[in-house]
Amino acid sequence: MPDVEEKVPLKDPGDTQSGSCEPETSVPTQEDQSGPEAHPPQTVLPPSSLEGKVKETMHNAFWDHLKEQLSAAPPDFSCALELLKEIKEILLSLLLPRQNRLRSEIEEALDVDLLKQEAERGALNVPHLSKYILNMMALLCAPVRDEAVQKLENITDPVRLLRGIFQVLGLMKMDMVNYTIQSLQPHLQEHSIWYERAKFQELLNKQPGLLDHTTKWLTQAAADLTALPLTCPDNPNSSSMACPSPNEAANSPEPLSPAMVLSQGFLNLLLWDPENEEFPETLLMDRTWLQELKSQLQQLTILASVLLVASSFSGNVLFGSPQFVDKLKRITKALTEEFNSRPEEAMLTVSEQVSQEIHQSLRNMGLAALSSDNTASLIGQLQNIATKENCVRSVIDQRIHLFLKCCLVLGVQRSLLDLPGGLTLIEAELAELGQKFVNLTHHNQQVFGPYYTEILKTLISPAQALETEVESL
Numbered sequence: 048m049p050d051v052e053e054k055v056p057l058k059d060p061g062d063t064q065s066g067s068c069e070p071e072t073s074v075p076t077q078e079d080q081s082g083p084e085a086h087p088p089q090t091v092l093p094p095s096s097l098e099g100k101v102k103e104t105m106h107n108a109f110w111d112h113l114k115e116q117l118s119a120a121p122p123d124f125s126c127a128l129e130l131l132k133e134i135k136e137i138l139l140s141l142l143l144p145r146q147n148r149l150r151s152e153i154e155e156a157l158d159v160d161l162l163k164q165e166a167e168r169g170a171l172n173v174p175h176l177s178k179y180i181l182n183m184m185a186l187l188c189a190p191v192r193d194e195a196v197q198k199l200e201n202i203t204d205p206v207r208l209l210r211g212i213f214q215v216l217g218l219m220k221m222d223m224v225n226y227t228i229q230s231l232q233p234h235l236q237e238h239s240i241w242y243e244r245a246k247f248q249e250l251l252n253k254q255p256g257l258l259d260h261t262t263k264w265l266t267q268a269a270a271d272l273t274a275l276p277l278t279c280p281d282n283p284n285s286s287s288m289a290c291p292s293p294n295e296a297a298n299s300p301e302p303l304s305p306a307m308v309l310s311q312g313f314l315n316l317l318l319w320d321p322e323n324e325e326f327p328e329t330l331l332m333d334r335t336w337l338q339e340l341k342s343q344l345q346q347l348t349i350l351a352s353v354l355l356v357a358s359s360f361s362g363n364v365l366f367g368s369p370q371f372v373d374k375l376k377r378i379t380k381a382l383t384e385e386f387n388s389r390p391e392e393a394m395l396t397v398s399e400q401v402s403q404e405i406h407q408s409l410r411n412m413g414l415a416a417l418s419s420d421n422t423a424s425l426i427g428q429l430q431n432i433a434t435k436e437n438c439v440r441s442v443i444d445q446r447i448h449l450f451l452k453c454c455l456v457l458g459v460q461r462s463l464l465d466l467p468g469g470l471t472l473i474e475a476e477l478a479e480l481g482q483k484f485v486n487l488t489h490h491n492q493q494v495f496g497p498y499y500t501e502i503l504k505t506l507i508s509p510a511q512a513l514e515t516e517v518e519s520l
Contacts (some may be wrong), residue, residue, distance in 0.1 A: 117206065123381075127171065127173055127209075132159050133158060134180060138216070140161075141219055149183075153183065157176070179208060183195060199212060212479070240494050247494075259328075265503060269507070271315065272308065305500065306456065310455040317337065344447060344448075346383065347473055347476055348443050349386055351472065354372070357429070361408075372472055376472075378400050378404065382397045391430070398425070398430050450462055451481060
């Protein structure tokens with residue numbers, strides 16, 4: 048009996064000339080090595096492997112044996128009965144608990160004892176049963192499987208039809224598993240939130256000072272906003288990077304809110320000094336992820352800085368070509384992988400390679416090459432990106448931080464509507480970074496929101512009282 052978990056989408060089950068249901072797969076297969084015996088996505092066996100060959104041989108032997116039995120005079124229905132029994136079990140497994148009428152209908156139409164009696168009399172109508180099964184599959188399948196089920200209706204050979212039915216049922220069973228997982232995901236996530244919070248509370252009961260670093264972290268974030276606010280505009284179309292001076296902020300301070308303080312706090316974590324051991328207790332489990340996001344942010348800062356400098360020398364002609372920009376991105380990313388350990392060497396190599404690519408592309412387009420002075424200036428400015436004080440690098444870094452802050456307030460998609468200058472060429476990379484950052488901070492707020500709320504009540508004046516708890520933001 049073939050394994051129902053093995054399934055591959057049908058390519059053309061209606062092709063009655065081929066004598067097989069050939070699957071669509073990237074792994075080359077022989078003409079008659081398809082159908083429900085195809086390898087499951089969990090464990091794909093190469094056709095050339097010994098185990099793969101043995102499995103294919105066994106499955107093909109089953110279908111060949113079924114064909115011999117049904118072609119005999121009188122026909123032998125023993126294998127067909129086993130197959131119909133398994134098909135019935137799969138159909139029943141696809142039903143929801145409330146679908147009692149369909150359950151009774153399937154039980155009656157595919158009653159194993161009755162089918163066995165019909166087989167003993169030589170009256171088992173396999174084509175009729177196959178048609179009933181197809182109708183039930185059309186009723187139960189997800190829309191994505193409609194076409195595959197419809198193609199099965201064109202198959203006249205009973206063995207090929209049963210083979211195709213078994214294959215598509217396997218796909219439908221996997222669809223049901225995926226649907227169940229998706230349905231449970233919100234419940235699992237909620238359970239995870241309560242579990243993490245309960246575990247933290249147990250530790251807090253034993254160590255009353257467990258929130259000291261978290262309190263200090265939020266206090267610093269509130270102080271940063273009061274002294275030098277870098278707020279995200281309500282209208283994401285504003286790309287201004289100007290920040291009010293401390294005096295201006297003191298004269299007309301923007302009322303603080305829990306969301307503002309937390310956003311500033313999370314942004315501060317991306318600038319965290321590795322030597323500072325006073326990391327917020329509520330984020331210790333996320334520290335590794337935050338370090339990874341910090342590394343990605345720095346890589347994007349260098350990448351965007353290189354592209355901005357290069358575009359100032361080659362203009363819109365070259366940078367109007369997506370292929371040229373993508374190539375320059377690949378070069379820069381590859382050459383700056385070890386930027387942290389060897390910034391000067393990395394940028395020296397980048398400057399030489401980028402300069403060469405610009406020269407070659409200008410030549411290919413029949414345009415004038417850069418002058419020797421411009422070439423020297425381009426190389427020099429690219430090499431200067433290695434220093435932290437580089438003005439281009441500093442501006443890009445500030446703008447990426449502002450983008451991330453907007454992501455926390457407005458969401459990633461709204462923040463991408465009108466990116467500040469110098470960031471448009473890395474929009475896809477920014478979207479990925481922003482979504483990771485938002486996901487991390489959102490989950491953390493869901494878990495530790497009640498604790499943040501209590502801390503923020505002591506930091507925000509009554510005039511700026513909390514209207515909602517942090518966990519509901």
